[in-house]
Amino acid sequence: MNSPHNTPIQAKLMPNFSLKDRNTFGLDAIAQIAFEITEPSQIPAVMSSILEKNLPWRVLGGGSNVILPKVLPGATLLINITGSEVIAADESFTKISVGAGVNWHEFVAWTLENGFFGLENLALIPGTVGAAPIQNIGAYGVELADYIDSVEAFDVKANAFVTLPKAACHFAYRDSYFKQNSQRFIVTKVVFSMPKAWQARMHYADLAKQFANNTNTTPEEIFLAVCKIRTHKLPDPKVIGNAGSFFQNPVVANEQYETLLKKYANLVSYPDAPGKRKLAAGWLIDQCGFKGLRMGEVGVYENQALVLVNHGNGTAQDILGLAKCIQDKVRKEFGVSLEIEPTIL
Ligand SMILES: Cc1cc2nc3c(=O)[nH]c(=O)nc-3n(C[C@H](O)[C@H](O)[C@H](O)COP(=O)(O)OP(=O)(O)OC[C@H]3O[C@@H](n4cnc5c(N)ncnc54)[C@H](O)[C@@H]3O)c2cc1C
Numbered sequence: 374m375n376s377p378h379n380t381p382i383q384a385k386l387m388p389n390f391s392l393k394d395r396n397t398f399g400l401d402a403i404a405q406i407a408f409e410i411t412e413p414s415q416i417p418a419v420m421s422s423i424l425e426k427n428l429p430w431r432v433l434g435g436g437s438n439v440i441l442p443k444v445l446p447g448a449t450l451l452i453n454i455t456g457s458e459v460i461a462a463d464e465s466f467t468k469i470s471v472g473a474g475v476n477w478h479e480f481v482a483w484t485l486e487n488g489f490f491g492l493e494n495l496a497l498i499p500g501t502v503g504a505a506p507i508q509n510i511g512a513y514g515v516e517l518a519d520y521i522d523s524v525e526a527f528d529v530k531a532n533a534f535v536t537l538p539k540a541a542c543h544f545a546y547r548d549s550y551f552k553q554n555s556q557r558f559i560v561t562k563v564v565f566s567m568p569k570a571w572q573a574r575m576h577y578a579d580l581a582k583q584f585a586n587n588t589n590t591t592p593e594e595i596f597l598a599v600c601k602i603r604t605h606k607l608p609d610p611k612v613i614g615n616a617g618s619f620f621q622n623p624v625v626a627n628e629q630y631e632t633l634l635k636k637y638a639n640l641v642s643y644p645d646a647p648g649k650r651k652l653a654a655g656w657l658i659d660q661c662g663f664k665g666l667r668m669g670e671v672g673v674y675e676n677q678a679l680v681l682v683n684h685g686n687g688t689a690q691d692i693l694g695l696a697k698c699i700q701d702k703v704r705k706e707f708g709v710s711l712e713i714e715p716t717i718l
Pocket of ligand 1 (some may be wrong): 498
């Protein structure tokens with residue numbers, strides 16, 4: 374929304390702004406200066422004032438994939454750009470443009486209500502639409518990249534708004550061009566390309582089991598099933614602080630996989646690129662005896678070893694300390710390195 378004279382409303386500046394309610398780990402964190410961005414046009418002025426003063430800066434969406442220190446120096450941009458609209462359609466696809474600050478799950482629910490199908494497997498992933506391309510969110514056999522047309526962003530390096538078509542986003546497993554260039558792009562809008570033909574994707578074990586005898590599954594049924602499975606498996610951040618999967622599933626060469634399989638007959642793994650195999654990080658951590666373990670104020674979730682939790686007063690240091698213990702033990706036992714998934718800010 375613009376002011377009556379058509380100059381953009383200035384971004385709201387909030388000094389010493391608490392982020393405790395804006396990170397799902399529930400970490401006590403203060404942003405020295407927070408800017409609330411409600412429209413893309415506010416970004417150039419905010420960024421030029423930050424760069425002029427040589428301040429450190431970062432972007433925060435819903436805070437569901439970050440580990441925050443006690444104090445975030447410099448500037449933190451809180452992205453609250455809203456709005457979803459159909460911008461084009463033909464007989465095969467509908468293009469939908471969505472503000473970066475829109476809640477991801479609410480957007481997925483909106484697509485189903487409006488007859489755009491495909492994102493149902495990604496229901497209940499916390500966070501914002503603008504953060505979804507950063508790590509190319511994925512769940513139950515579907516990833517964001519499957520439905521992306523383009524991403525609109527402010528390119529800090531070029532000091533200009535840009536539109537990156539899907540091919541330029543370099544999407545990969547929990548990775549993208551944006552993640553590789555973290556101090557460069559501020560995502561303002563994501564444009565989705567939703568195919569009019571729909572096909573259920575239920576090859577992941579939990580879904581396949583649920584729909585084994587049902588050949589006429591609807592997108593709504595999958596949406597509800599995914600919500601039910603996730604609610605059962607993952608801790609609710611409102612109840613116990615967490616950032617979902619804490620480690621990425623490591624990808625190893627087939628030779629290493631075969632060697633491990635000889636030693637561990639029940640090794641859990643998934644197909645990956647030719648010559649490679651993806652190992653279930655949760656299984657590796659579980660085998661090392663970490664599931665349910667508590668280390669002071671932090672721990673490993675009792676129902677899912679891939680999730681680290683904050684029991685109340687944990688700090689970033691506590692979480693990273695526990696993560697290091699896990700990484701060391703898994704490397705010693707299996708010869709496999711675990712990469713931390715959330716961004717350490
Ligand atoms: C219980 C739980 C379950 C989860 N399950 C899944 C899952 O199944 N699959 C999955 O992929 N992820 C999952 N996650 C992780 C998380 O939900 C996603 O990564 C989500 O996209 C993060 O969104 P956010 O808005 O909270 O981002 P934030 O945590 O705020 O930010 C994450 C990163 O993106 C950057 N960023 C955020 N917004 C922007 C923007 N507009 N422009 C540029 N950079 C930006 C931040 O700087 C940071 O580096 C889960 C998390 C939780 C807590």
